[in-house]
Amino acid sequence: MPKLTIKEELADAIKLDGSFVAHAIYYALQKGLVQLDDPSSSLPYPLLDYDIIRKWMDINYLQLCTVKLFKIPVQQNRQALYLAHEENEARAQHYKMYGYRVERIMEAPHEMDTSLYCEETGKHRVIRDMKRKTVEFPCWVGEVGR
Incomplete structure (x- = not known):
């Protein structure tokens, strides 16, 4: 190498x-x-x-990682994931998707390399790769169980 x-x-x-x-x-x-x-x-x-x-x-002196991963609880054991520049963008996207406002939101940078199963394609996709391919933010990534 x-x-x-x-x-x-x-x-x-x-x-x-x-x-x-x-x-x-x-x-x-x-x-x-x-x-x-x-x-x-x-x-x-x-x-x-x-x-x-x-x-x-x-x-963030070098202006890296400007798109972050956010988690918002949607049910007792489920969380919605969003890629957004700011927490408020994720909140607004959640309101569009689920129709209600939330107070509790968590930043989850350590989960950017998590693999999610996509039922449409039948394949696993890594969130960081999804971020690289996304053109517009905020973006709903999916739901996961805790």
Whole structure:
């Protein structure tokens, strides 16, 4: 397997919503610790300022992961999933789909790699892949049991 460069690693991190890796590489580039053509293995993790990287991630300095996954309870053991930029967009989409307003909504970034079964196609689809193929947000993804 060929070794990736810093540039390729950064591109992968952006493509896969790898916020930490993308911000860490950006920090290292800004500080002159690495160059874009260096091997990705040369990223000097011990020299990185994790407080700054965490702050950048918290404010989404690189504007990554702008579409988020939200969960809204619909029945006792079921939740509707939405891809949206903001919580209020998911709420509005839920109202359109189900006809009632909700107070409780949860952001679920850790579930972006969840696989859902699609009855129409008879195949499993990963939410992150669905996000990449979606043109318009907010978007109803489906329902899941808890």
